[in-house]
Amino acid sequence: MIITELKPLEEIAAAVKTHMNALIVACGGCTTVYRTGGRAEAENLKNSLEAKGIKSTVTLVTRQCNKQMVTSTLQPLIGNYDIIVSTACGVGPQVISDVFGNIPIFPAQNTKFITKYDPEIEKFSEYCRACGECIIHETGAVCPITRCAKSMLNGPCGGQTNGKCEVGGWKNDCAWVLIYDRLKTQGKLDLFRKFRPPQDNRLSNSPRYMTRERKETA
Amino acid sequence: MIQKIYSDLMRSLSEGKFIFTGEIEPVKTTNIYEMIETAKILKEHVVAANVTDNPAGLAYMNSLVPSYIIQKEASLEAIYQITCRDRNRIAIFSDLLAAGALEIKNVLALTGDHTALGDNPQAKPVFDLDSQQLVYMIRKMVDEGVDLTGHQIENPPKFHVGVAAAPAAQPLEPEIIKLERKASLGAEFVQTQVVYDIEIAKKFLDDTQHIKIPVLIGICPLKSVGMAKWMAKNLPGVIIPDGVMDRLKKAEEKSKEALTQENIEIFGELIKEIKKTRASGVHIMAVHYPPAELSFLLTGMLSSA
Numbered sequence: 001m002i003i004t005e006l007k008p009l010e011e012i013a014a015a016v017k018t019h020m021n022a023l024i025v026a027c028g029g030c031t032t033v034y035r036t037g038g039r040a041e042a043e044n045l046k047n048s049l050e051a052k053g054i055k056s057t058v059t060l061v062t063r064q065c066n067k068q069m070v071t072s073t074l075q076p077l078i079g080n081y082d083i084i085v086s087t088a089c090g091v092g093p094q095v096i097s098d099v100f101g102n103i104p105i106f107p108a109q110n111t112k113f114i115t116k117y118d119p120e121i122e123k124f125s126e127y128c129r130a131c132g133e134c135i136i137h138e139t140g141a142v143c144p145i146t147r148c149a150k151s152m153l154n155g156p157c158g159g160q161t162n163g164k165c166e167v168g169g170w171k172n173d174c175a176w177v178l179i180y181d182r183l184k185t186q187g188k189l190d191l192f193r194k195f196r197p198p199q200d201n202r203l204s205n206s207p208r209y210m211t212r213e214r215k216e217t218a
Numbered sequence: 219m220i221q222k223i224y225s226d227l228m229r230s231l232s233e234g235k236f237i238f239t240g241e242i243e244p245v246k247t248t249n250i251y252e253m254i255e256t257a258k259i260l261k262e263h264v265v266a267a268n269v270t271d272n273p274a275g276l277a278y279m280n281s282l283v284p285s286y287i288i289q290k291e292a293s294l295e296a297i298y299q300i301t302c303r304d305r306n307r308i309a310i311f312s313d314l315l316a317a318g319a320l321e322i323k324n325v326l327a328l329t330g331d332h333t334a335l336g337d338n339p340q341a342k343p344v345f346d347l348d349s350q351q352l353v354y355m356i357r358k359m360v361d362e363g364v365d366l367t368g369h370q371i372e373n374p375p376k377f378h379v380g381v382a383a384a385p386a387a388q389p390l391e392p393e394i395i396k397l398e399r400k401a402s403l404g405a406e407f408v409q410t411q412v413v414y415d416i417e418i419a420k421k422f423l424d425d426t427q428h429i430k431i432p433v434l435i436g437i438c439p440l441k442s443v444g445m446a447k448w449m450a451k452n453l454p455g456v457i458i459p460d461g462v463m464d465r466l467k468k469a470e471e472k473s474k475e476a477l478t479q480e481n482i483e484i485f486g487e488l489i490k491e492i493k494k495t496r497a498s499g500v501h502i503m504a505v506h507y508p509p510a511e512l513s514f515l516l517t518g519m520l521s522s523a
Contacts (some may be wrong), residue, residue: 155396158329
């Protein structure tokens with residue numbers, strides 16, 4: 001899923017205060033799951049803004065990345081507001097604006113990355129960069145594109161010591177030492193020895209689109 | 219296998235001579251004269267000199283122009299360093315064609331230090347290629363006369379391609395496998411990260427015996443105890459033995475001259491030990507010395523070795 005982080009309250013308040021009537025739109029997707037921008041967090045935001053004398057109303061769209069859900073949920077009420085504050089990832093406010101382009105919108109969140117979640121230590125780690133060509137079956141199920149600071153396909157580089165990466169001050173694991181350890185355990189070091197030629201970056205160049213055959217639901 | 223020899227560096231290596239290479243680090247300046255003066259000093263001691271490409275991600279003068287200038291103005295053969303940090307495959311390819319036109323004969327293919335470590339950490343790290351993919355591209359250019367997608371190059375360049383290795387890497391096995399990859403792609407020589415402990419060099423040379431390309435062991439004189447401590451703390455794979463540190467400390471307490479003399483002795487001894495191994499030479503990374511001091515240091519180190 002996608003992890004997001006709420007912008008500082010002052011930043012949100014500054015953007016909203018010049019408007020008369022704000023609608024905070026929570027998202028029932030990733031931001032609800034990770035408790036960064038679901039209904040509860042949107043209500044908290046509403047209360048914090050109210051403490052600053054800014055009035056707002058909260059509603060929830062089940063998935064803000066779904067154009068149909070955005071349209072059907074917001075259509076009946078959007079006319080009452082002169083600014084929208086979305087607590088979804090970066091996709092949500094854009095979809096809302098694609099549908100209701102006449103109303104200004106403020107993204108209340110900074111979108112971080114596609115994440116792994118470790119609840120014991122409340123840690124989020126970037127695990128996939130959506131490069132468009134998954135090779136982790138060859139790399140011990142460790143993604144070097146995402147988890148190596150240089151996205152090397154033929155690591156490790158000289159910037160690791162005892163399996164830690166110099167980028168970030170020796171705190172993070174060197175993806176290529178992880179790959180080496182795991183492939184060695186699996187008896188598959190032949191995959192580690194393999195040379196991987198330069199990637200086809202066309203697969204990850206933005207903007208990307210995908211269509212699929214439309215399925216009629218019963 | 220080396221089919222043709224284009225450079226003095228490869229000629230010396232193929233003749234089995236124990237050789238020295240030096241290093242020139244362009245900095246944040248438009249002044250090229252000090253580099254030429256340094257090159258003239260190096261010329262008396264080394265076969266060729268590396269010209270660094272924004273080492274540690276520091277935004278400096280590029281490596282191509284000084285590589286050309288030291289060949290032209292000081293008759294010192296260049297080992298043109300290229301990292302993959304700042305340019306994509308198109309830009310690197312383009313620079314390599316220019317290097318060919320400027321009669322650069324040796325290229326050192328590096329992945330490059332991450333932008334996060336440099337003086338413009340906000341920069342976008344490119345890494346479109348890595349060191350091995352760069353070797354692969356250079357071999358295509360030289361051997362097949364084509365770019366990465368097979369387009370013909372009119373008048374292909376003639377380069378020898380070298381690579382780096384980290385003898386003190388922990389764990390060492392993945393580093394050795396990486397060097398195997400580099401060699402099988404057609405890398406022709408290796409210059410290592412700095413080594414201060416002969417045992418580390420010996421172990422690395424033993425463990426890489428099966429990789430049949432010449433190895434130059436990297437050394438780097440220490441200008442001060444502070445620099446030595448900084449390197450040991452911040453540079454991965456740099457281990458400075460306590461004995462070396464103690465000798466430096468004692469010398470530094472005496473005088474600047476004593477420190478230079480101690481460096482001459484420490485590195486003269488180290489070179490002497492490296493000469494006993496299967497290494498093909500020593501790569502001396504003595505950068506940012508005033509020309510006269512560099513001359514004194516190199517003369518001392520190499521005559522005592």
